[in-house]
Amino acid sequence: MPPASQDDDAALLRGIAQGREASLAQLISRHGRGLTAIAARYLGNRAEAEDIVQEVFFRVWQNATRFDPARAKPKTWIYSIAVRLCIDRLRKLKLRRLFGLGAGMDAAEDVGDQTPATDQALADRQALALTRKAISALPDRQRMAILLAAVGGLETARIAETLDITPGAVEQLLVRARRSLRDQAALHEGPLR
Template sequence: MDYPLQTGVGSDRSRAPDAAIVRRMAAGDQGALTQLVSRHGGGLRGFCLRYLGNAADAEEVVQDVFFRAWRHADRYRPETATVATWLYGIAVNRCIDRRRSRAFRAFVGLGAREETEPSEAPDPLRQTEGRDALAKAREAIALLPERQRMAILLGAAGGLDNASAAQAMGIRIGAYEQLLVRARRTLRQRLDP
């Protein structure tokens, strides 16, 4: 699914706060859903792709996130979370479910075993020093324990601040920050010989 760019950028609707967009969705406004996808689709897809390591799975999760947001827009409460935090919270849960489902399917022999390395390996002939470093970083992130990887990716790929990322993961901010500290320490150890 391509994430459409919002037309009419100068209009009042395109500058509406996210909470107002969700209220319009709850009232059945499909244009509001398009606007929400335009604002958050790319970031969610980046997070899911990096977390799951598979473009098809990431795309399905993002579509499911927006489907669930559409179905449950009337349940959104702006006093408890921002719209971005709400969406990323749904994405976190869907990503965990997707990984569990893949692991179970592999266990019972219904699917390929989950790869622990990223699916996009750089082309050795065209590799530059920067690409090599990026590939090593991706590999190191892929090898992190699940919750540490999620914490790193919510901040880096999702662009969430610590409080929003913690809320999306359903943990306290101190616990989130500890996950980040451990993840960064492990990454430094793996990336700096």
């Protein structure tokens, strides 16, 4: 499938606003994976991320008639919904852990195949685990900005719209996040570089 364009996404949102389930299916096909990847990395839990993505598309279905292309690009609007849901879910998860109501997030999730591997494969999995741990330790806004840039492929201006901050503030978040990740890499002899 060719890459999604903003015009294609806008047409799909118009179709969704008219009740076309096929338009929703296409939008899910285009953005579901990227949203799941960002949510999983932000929340540290794939099952929670999948729930978030379902909720994102449910809200898109419910609110497509309210989408205003003059205020935001379709991808920005969709990712903004995901960002708000991720932030809310993480707050709830932290509160549940605080009161001992949940098992918490699985930090080792998605580390990879657990079959015996070569030394390089083991080192790669360890580096990936350290990277995920370092990203999860970032402050919420830094974590979301770096994930939107790295995983979502959003440009600074789109991240600014998604997080409802200025592009300069996004740049500062990204600079601080990258610095923190480099510092963590230095502590672990470079696996995060």
